[in-house]
Amino acid sequence: xxxxxxxxxxxxxxxxxxxxxxxxxxxxxxxxxxxxxxxxxxxxxxxxxxxxxxxxxxxxxxxxxxxxxxxxxxxxxxxxxxxxxxxxxxxxxxxxxxxxxxxxxxxxxxxxxxxxxxxxxxxxxxxxxxxxxxxxxxxxxxxxxxxxxxxxxxxxxxxxxxxxxxxxxxxxxxxxxxxxxxxxxxxxxxxxxxxxxxxxxxxxxxxxxxxxxxxxxxxxxxxxxxxxxxxxxxxxxxxxxxxxxxxxxxxxxxxxxxxxxxxxxxxxxxxxxxxxxxxxxxxxxxxxxxxxxxxxxxxxxxxxxxxxxxxxxxxxx
Numbered sequence: 001x002x003x004x005x006x007x008x009x010x011x012x013x014x015x016x017x018x019x020x021x022x023x024x025x026x027x028x029x030x031x032x033x034x035x036x037x038x039x040x041x042x043x044x045x046x047x048x049x050x051x052x053x054x055x056x057x058x059x060x061x062x063x064x065x066x067x068x069x070x071x072x073x074x075x076x077x078x079x080x081x082x083x084x085x086x087x088x089x090x091x092x093x094x095x096x097x098x099x100x101x102x103x104x105x106x107x108x109x110x111x112x113x114x115x116x117x118x119x120x121x122x123x124x125x126x127x128x129x130x131x132x133x134x135x136x137x138x139x140x141x142x143x144x145x146x147x148x149x150x151x152x153x154x155x156x157x158x159x160x161x162x163x164x165x166x167x168x169x170x171x172x173x174x175x176x177x178x179x180x181x182x183x184x185x186x187x188x189x190x191x192x193x194x195x196x197x198x199x200x201x202x203x204x205x206x207x208x209x210x211x212x213x214x215x216x217x218x219x220x221x222x223x224x225x226x227x228x229x230x231x232x233x234x235x236x237x238x239x240x241x242x243x244x245x246x247x248x249x250x251x252x253x254x255x256x257x258x259x260x261x262x263x264x265x266x267x268x269x270x271x272x273x274x275x276x277x278x279x280x281x282x283x284x285x286x287x288x289x290x291x292x293x294x295x296x297x298x299x300x301x302x303x304x305x306x307x308x309x310x311x312x313x314x315x316x317x
Contacts, residue, residue, distance in 0.1 A: 027086075027116055034093060035109045042106050045141045054201050055139035061208070062132035062139070072128055075121035082119020086112055103143040110136055131211035138204045147196065154194040154232065161236025162189070166243050180239070182247050187239070195235030198267050202231045202274060209278045219281040223274070230273050238266045
């Protein structure tokens, strides 16, 4: 009895499993139907809410990064876990809709999207897309209750830093909460000057820089953690500069174009500091675990002193 080998064309075309896109397409249509209203509300927040405007950049960037990373070669569907996540997402979506709670309503879209990924390609694929998923999570606006709770301490901290720097310059200062009194002027640190907007943007940039430029989870988390005090400190310096210019130039610098330009300049300084810290972390990572060098790198060329140099190998001149 003889065994006959199948042609290569038959083994590749008939025996290899083919992914079925029909269930994913049906799930995508159902997803669009169920989450059309939350998606519209989220897009409206990105367009009209200054505190959530970073979502206009983060969402397309997350989609691009997911497309660039692609699908794992060993991706295996996990229908049980994926369907469980989808059911939970649908329940949360309708419960949030009944309670008129928009944060969990919008967040349920992320859970449903993760359920689709797991059901089609498995949990490892979701881990592969951790950076796009994190950026999408950061693009969901924080509830107003949390914003109001965080904004006031940030106002007080920025006012305290600004007043301390003014005293360092030997300027008489009286600090009362978020009001800084200098000779002839009262500076009110409003909620818009709390630095919350720049803090949110800086954290998002730190997550992106850590995901793209760093390799160790510890350094990535450390970069995000450092972004918080950097944003708070730079905002305090901004308050100091505003008070200094109001005192020695005029009160017009505290409003309008000058005030906005000053805010953008300080944010660029924050980005520069964060970029420098990220660069230092990358150098530390290379010292701990150097990157493998390419096979054709000049540093890997044998200098003729090894024992293999006399084995007849031809060395480049």
